[in-house]
Amino acid sequence: MRYFLDTEYNGFGGSLISLALVPEEGDQDYYVVVPLAEEPLPWVAKHVMPYVRSVPPLLYNELDRFAAAHDIAAYLGTDPDPEIVCDWPEDIALFCRLIQTSDAQIVDLTNLRFHFFRTPGFSTARNSQVPHNALHDARALRDFVLENER
Numbered sequence: 001m002r003y004f005l006d007t008e009y010n011g012f013g014g015s016l017i018s019l020a021l022v023p024e025e026g027d028q029d030y031y032v033v034v035p036l037a038e039e040p041l042p043w044v045a046k047h048v049m050p051y052v053r054s055v056p057p058l059l060y061n062e063l064d065r066f067a068a069a070h071d072i073a074a075y076l077g078t079d080p081d082p083e084i085v086c087d088w089p090e091d092i093a094l095f096c097r098l099i100q101t102s103d104a105q106i107v108d109l110t111n112l113r114f115h116f117f118r119t120p121g122f123s124t125a126r127n128s129q130v131p132h133n134a135l136h137d138a139r140a141l142r143d144f145v146l147e148n149e150r
Contacts, residue, residue, distance in 0.1 A: 001082060003022065005021055021076075
């Protein structure tokens with residue numbers, strides 16, 4: 001199955017703040033917030049941080065990096081061939097850094113594919129119910145991709 005990925009992070013090259021995976025089918029969305037160790041950049045403080053909790057209460061999940069990595073592995077673990085779809089390269093980089101739990105270890109994922117889907121003229125933030133919230137932006141990306149495939 002395809003899972004649409006979006007992340008929020010502390011500026012270009014900055015630390016992960018939140019990550020969402022929205023499945024192509026069904027309603028089993030995944031959302032995690034990773035506590036930020038440093039102060040957010042001014043733009044992030046204004047445009048991202050106020051919306052981190054703007055998800056249904058049952059979906060809000062705050063975990064340290066290690067626990068979040070294992071939680072994502074458990075979420076994807078029942079899918080024998082997950083494909084992660086995103087529209088921004090940094091999303092892939094942040095996802096991969098998260099699932100790498102040490103210099104020589106990753107979480108227990110045996111198969112994983114990434115699909116970078118370039119979306120000129122489309123902005124997840126402009127099309128999202130809650131701009132700059134990873135869950136809502138991932139849902140907007142899913143809707144855009146599926147609509148364009150029809």
